[in-house]
Amino acid sequence: xxxxxxxxxxxxxxxxxxxxxxxxxxxxxxxxxxxxxxxxxxxxxxxxxxxxxxxxxxxxxxxxxxxxxxxxxxxxxxxxxxxxxxxxxxxxxxxxxxxxxxxxxxxxxxxxxxxxxxxxxxxxxxxxxxxxxxxxxxxxxxxxxxxxxxxxxxxxxxxxxxxxxxxxxxxxxxxxxxxxxxxxxxxxxxxxxxxxxxxxxxxxxxxxxxxxxxxxxxxxxxxxxxxxxxxxxxxxxxxxxxxxxxxxxxxxxxxxxxxxxxxxxxxxxxxxxxxxxxxxxxxxxxxxxxxxxxxxxxxxxxxxxxxxxxxxxxxxxxxxxxxxxxxxxxxxxxxxxxxxxxxxxxxxxxxxxxxxxxxxxxxxxxxxxxxxxxxxxxxxxxxxxxxxxxxxxxxxxxxxxxxxxxxxxxxxxxxxxxxxxxxxxxxxxxxxxxxxxxxxxxxxxxxxxxxxxxxxxxxxxxxxxxxxxxxxxxxxxxxxxxxxxxxxxxxxxxxxxxxxxxxxxxxxxxxxxxxxxxxxxxxxxxxxxxxxxxxxxxxxxxxxxxxxxxxxxxxxxxxxxxxxxxxxxxxxxxxxxxxxxxxx
Numbered sequence: 309x310x311x312x313x314x315x316x317x318x319x320x321x322x323x324x325x326x327x328x329x330x331x332x333x334x335x336x337x338x339x340x341x342x343x344x345x346x347x348x349x350x351x352x353x354x355x356x357x358x359x360x361x362x363x364x365x366x367x368x369x370x371x372x373x374x375x376x377x378x379x380x381x382x383x384x385x386x387x388x389x390x391x392x393x394x395x396x397x398x399x400x401x402x403x404x405x406x407x408x409x410x411x412x413x414x415x416x417x418x419x420x421x422x423x424x425x426x427x428x429x430x431x432x433x434x435x436x437x438x439x440x441x442x443x444x445x446x447x448x449x450x451x452x453x454x455x456x457x458x459x460x461x462x463x464x465x466x467x468x469x470x471x472x473x474x475x476x477x478x479x480x481x482x483x484x485x486x487x488x489x490x491x492x493x494x495x496x497x498x499x500x501x502x503x504x505x506x507x508x509x510x511x512x513x514x515x516x517x518x519x520x521x522x523x524x525x526x527x528x529x530x531x532x533x534x535x536x537x538x539x540x541x542x543x544x545x546x547x548x549x550x551x552x553x554x555x556x557x558x559x560x561x562x563x564x565x566x567x568x569x570x571x572x573x574x575x576x577x578x579x580x581x582x583x584x585x586x587x588x589x590x591x592x593x594x595x596x597x598x599x600x601x602x603x604x605x606x607x608x609x610x611x612x613x614x615x616x617x618x619x620x621x622x623x624x625x626x627x628x629x630x631x632x633x634x635x636x637x638x639x640x641x642x643x644x645x646x647x648x649x650x651x652x653x654x655x656x657x658x659x660x661x662x663x664x665x666x667x668x669x670x671x672x673x674x675x676x677x678x679x680x681x682x683x684x685x686x687x688x689x690x691x692x693x694x695x696x697x698x699x700x701x702x703x704x705x706x707x708x709x710x711x712x713x714x715x716x717x718x719x720x721x722x723x724x725x726x727x728x729x730x731x732x733x734x735x736x737x738x739x740x741x742x743x744x745x746x747x748x749x750x751x752x753x754x755x756x757x758x759x760x761x762x763x764x765x766x767x768x769x770x771x772x773x774x775x776x777x778x779x780x781x782x783x784x785x786x787x788x789x790x791x792x793x794x795x796x797x798x799x800x801x802x803x804x805x806x807x808x809x810x811x812x813x814x815x816x817x818x819x820x821x822x823x824x825x826x827x828x829x830x831x832x833x834x835x836x837x838x839x840x841x842x843x844x845x846x847x848x849x850x851x852x853x854x855x856x857x858x859x860x861x862x863x864x865x866x867x868x869x870x871x872x873x874x875x876x877x878x879x880x881x882x883x884x885x886x887x888x889x890x891x892x
Contacts, residue, residue, distance in 0.1 A: 363390075363392075363395055364390050364395055365389065366388060366390075367381050367382065367387060367394075370390065370398050370399060370402065371399055371403065372399075372402040372403060372404065373398070373402055373431075374431050374434070376478050376480065377427055377430055377431055377434070377474075377478065379478055379479065380430070380473075380474040380475060380476070380478040381423070381427065381474065381477070382477070383477035383478075383479070384474045384475065384477020384478065385470065385474055385477065391419055391420035391424075392419060392420075392598070393415045393416075393419040393420050393421050393424050393598045394420050394421075394423060394424045396596070397413060397415070397421070397425070397596065397598060398424055398427060398428065400596060401424075401425070401428035401571075402427075402428055402431070406594070407432075408432075408569045409569070409594050410569060410571070410590060410593040410594065411571050411589070411593055411595070411596055412542075412571075412574070412577070412582075412585045412589060412593060412594070412595050412596070413571065413573045413574070413596045413597075413598065414574055414577050414595075414597045414599055415573055415574075415598045415599070416575050416598075416599060416734075419598075421540075421598075422466070422467055422540070422710075423470060423474070425456075425538055425571060425573065426467070426470060426471050426512075429454050429456075429512065429536055429538065430471075430474060430475070430486060430512070432453075432454070432535070432569070433511050433512060433536075434486065436453045436533075436535060437453075438484070450505060450506070450507075450508070450509020450510065451505075451509065451510075451530055451531065451532060451533035451534075452510050452511065452512065452513035452531065452533060452534055453511050453512065453533055453536065454511070454512045454513070454534070454535070454537070454538070455513050455514075455515060455520065455531070455536070455538070456512065456514045456515070456537075456538045456540060457515055457516075457520060457539045457540065457545070458514060458515070458516060458540050459516070459517070459540075459541050459544040459545045459548050459550065459707075460516065460544075460707075461492040461493065461494065461516055461684070461704075462684065462685075462704060462705060462709045463707075463709055464492050464515065464516055465490055465492070465514075466709060466710060467490075467514045467540065468488050468489065471488035472488050475487070475488060486511035486512060487508050487509060487510050487512070488510070488511070488512045488513075488514070489504045489510040489512075489513060490504075490513070490515065491513065491514075491515045491516070491519045491520065491523065492515070492516045492519055492681065493516050493518050493519050494681040495519075495681055505530055517545065517550045517553035517554065517557065518550075518553060520553075521560070524561065525560070528560060528564045529564065531560075531561060531564055531565060532564050533565065534561060534567065535565070535566075535567065535569070536567070536568065536569045536570075537567050537570050538570075538572075538573070539554070539571070539572045541573065541575065541707060542572045542573060542574035542581050542584065542585075543574045543575055543576045543581055544575075544707050546578075546580050546584065547727070551580075551584065554584060554588070555587070558587070558588055570588055570593075572584075572588065572589065575707075577597075609737065610736060610737040610743055610744065610745050611744050611745070611768045611769075612733065612744075612746070612747070612766070612767050613745070613746045613747070613767060613768060613769040613770070613771065614746075614747055614749065614757070614770045614771070615630075615746060615747070615748045615749070615773050616749060616750075616770070616771065616772045616773065617749070617750050617751075617773050618750065618751055619750055619751075619847045619850065620750045620752050620834070620844065620847040620848045620851070621847055621848060621849070621850035621851040621854060622750060622773070622775065623720045623721050623748045623750065624662075624720065624783065624851070624854060625773075625775060625776070625779060625780050625783060625854065626748055626773040627648065627718060627720055628663070628666060628779065628783055629773075630718070630746065631646070631648075631663070631667060631698060631718075632666070634646070634716065635667055638669070638670065638696050643696050643713070643715060644670070644715055644716065645691075645694070645695070645713055645714050645715050646697075646698050646714070646715065646716040646717070646718060647698075647699045647701055647705065647714055647716075647717050647718070647735050647736075648699065648700050648718045648719075648720065649701055649702070649703070649706065649717070649718065649719045649723070649732050650701070650702065650720045650721070651720065651721050651722075651829075651830060651833045652702065652826075652829035652832070652833055653677055653702045653829070654678070654825055654826045654829035655720075655826060655829060655830065656675070656676040656678070656701065656702050657674060657820035657821070658820065658821050658822075658823075658826045658855060659700055659855075660672060660673075660700045660820075661787075661790050661820060661821050662783065662786055662787045662790060662821075662855065662856070663698065664790075665787075666782070666783065666786050667698065670694070670696045671690065671691070671697040672697070672700065673687050673691045673697060673698065673699050673700070674687060674699075674700045674701075675687050675688055675691075675699060675700070675701050675702070675704060675705060676704060677702060677704055687699075688705070688709070688711075691711065692711055692712070699711075703723075703724070703728060706731045706732045706735070707734075711735065712741075713741065714735050714736040714743060715736065715742075715743055715744065716736060716745070716746065717732055717733055717735050717736045717743065717744075717745045718745075718746050718747075718748070719732055719745070719746070719748065720748055721748065721750075721753065721833075722756035722837065723756075726759050726760060726763050726765075729747070729760060729765075732745075747760075748773075750847075752838065752844060753838075755838070756837070780854065783855075784853060784854055784856075787821070787855050787856035788856050788857075788858055791819070791823075794819045794821055795819060798818070821855075821856055823852050823856050823857045824852075824863050824864050824865040824869075824888065825869070827848065827849065827851060827863060828869055828873050830848055830851060831845065831848055831873060831877060831879070832873055832876055832877050834848065835873075835877025835879060836877065840877065840879055840883075841883075842883055842886065845879070845883055845884070845886070845887055846886075846887065849887045862888075862889035863887060863888050863889065864888070864889050864890075864891045865888045865889075865890065865891065866890070866891050867890045867891075870885070870888060870890060
């Protein structure tokens, strides 16, 4: 530890840190300090409890920012004053003595970190394009110079759009203007390849891990010009199981090019993140922490409410009651922009239909991985653009995606874990704005509730919801009516397709409100986190009669679905057959 403290004293005494406008705390994490990684990070980030940051009045005041890039910031992004993260990161990444350094940067989402790495990357890319101009036409070098890896499609497109706005604001001639593009899973390869790698080419490529690995495997020559590599949301990449892809991308790029600079951005820095950083960045990388060890985490500063319900079937009713209460206040000029996180993608589609029937004065918009990429993007844009609205969501927007002015986050049932709960809460109260978070949990979810409290989650308000039979009847009736409407529409569409030989036109349309499938998804979710005995299964089964199944009708599923549920959730078939009827 003495060696570590000596290193810190030396680093704080260097001319760079004395002269740099941001005076960033920088630490080299080497192999011998691995066992002390938590203390290393905490010590490096503080200076007597005070952040070592200089606040710049404008981007023009930041040392070493290029005039052309500055024009992109002011005219393209319409930014005036740097955010806290930009104040800390940009001077370090633009300083001639540290520009090009490999670094692990800890920065929260929603704080302007995308621009904080796009600005220096663009300066480096412009320099590379100018070098190429002396040898050949820049547009003959269509290969990416920088690659940015994102854990989700939504975040990848968000980074691309911010990069495109930045470049557009520079107003450069065609031959010298960098081009920003994205490759993501779920998008047809043919049009994507033509758009990204042919024609104008691409200077900065944003990619999801699987898609980048796919292109590297099939055509590694596309990446011989890559000089800069960035991993955004590194902790999310690891949480989502991309560590193997990260390793493969590292190895494949090493075979075809030499990376001059590598950056990793992460909201949290755990031991697995440090381990990957050492492999990706080398043992002598810089660690830059933009979050003070004394700063209250966002999720702890947001007022949170716990709503208790008796049964595993009781989550949806209080959600409807609270949404209606808030929507009713919009007439007074109050804005209400809420994200409702549900447990499964199937629930997203199902509850979206019911809520559209029950709430008609503001948009109700669904988003999950079950929708096509184009639909997800258009729905996300619709929600971002509306003044008030409700986004029914799975965890595809739980992290990374920046949605401004979200006033409320609702969580229906337990999350996949405490971390996921925290990331969901973080969708509100972003960039200094206020927000509120509400979670609805049943008695059966007491274990998750206790985990939250043991992790310092403090509920400002805790309520016991008492069921309103009149509202419950209204919800059930609206669900039945919606299913009937959709079934009639599906029958009509199917009849028309039969007239034109629909077998040649793809699959017939499906009803998004299949009660049996939705119930199976809920049971599958809880089967992974708690033991589902007969009593718990019957609790969940009551949900069916709240979301569209007429009283007395059986819950029908296929034998294949029943088998998959039994194997996946580890539930005995005889218990499931007490709830479901197998379709014939």
